[in-house]
Amino acid sequence: MSRGAEPRMTLPTQLVLRAMIAEPTRQMYGLEIGHAAGLASGTIHPILARLEACGWLESEWEDLDPHQAGRPRRRYYRLTDDGITYATRALQRVRTPAPPLAARLIPGVANGCA
């Protein structure tokens, strides 16, 4: 997947993006994102990696000395500016319901003049 390409908008991907767009400037680590997206913990890393590869997300280590804290550092994710723009657009597109079948089959129905 090349940088800038749009990721496949699977349902879990949409849930992750919606959760992150709800608070676009907040940095969250994996468990928090999964929780906010309503997905089972431990399931979202492939999605995060894909979104990061597309340039929609960026991530950085928690500012912490693991030896002093006695635990590993968390990896915090945030939407990039591009990510906010493209994800908002992509989510709007997938949300748009398909026009009624009749409107597509019979020209004019969509305009209410059939």
Added chain:
Amino acid sequence: MMSADLSRILDCAQVDGTVVTTDQDLNDLLKYLGDPTWQQAITTEDINLLTTYATSIIKNYMDGHSLGYAELARRMGLSAGRISQILSGNEKLTPRSLATLARALEAHAPEPQTNAREQNQSNNNLQHSNTIIAAQQLTRPTQASIRVVDKALAILPARNRSRYQEEFGAELYALAESKASRREQLAHALRIYYRAWSLRRVLKQPSTGDEATQ
């Protein structure tokens, strides 16, 4: 590689924060284990993955139905010690032995009350362990969850392992700190394990792996 059915089983229903293996989960697992196409297509990695998952599901089921090692051993015609060894996860199981194990669970006893002695003998009994863990105020991840995450890391490309070792490790610590039960931690680790193949595919794509090594 993995069927949607198995994926669903392994994502066990979560009720009030507790992972529950239902009769339906077990039946789905049995169906999956009995599927000849799966048995032909399976790789060594699949067996490792499935062993971890199946033993977890089975242990979970035994726990939920108060089915002890002794009773399971009786049904399989093996010793309780042998069952404990099989379910410890330290033994690589074949699809056939997993299927045998699963079949032994098919008709669980209507009144499967295990006595106190059996409970004490079953060192790996999750319910028993949970009681101990609760008393110890768990703040470090369980060894079982760490082991499963280690297995997941082995699936990832070598150059990405150190990053994900720390990232996954931090999540396990956060779960442990939030007083997640032993079972919840294992379920989390198993989900990471199951998704490691998808993550590997993403990381193998050109341009992905570099940023994920940092």
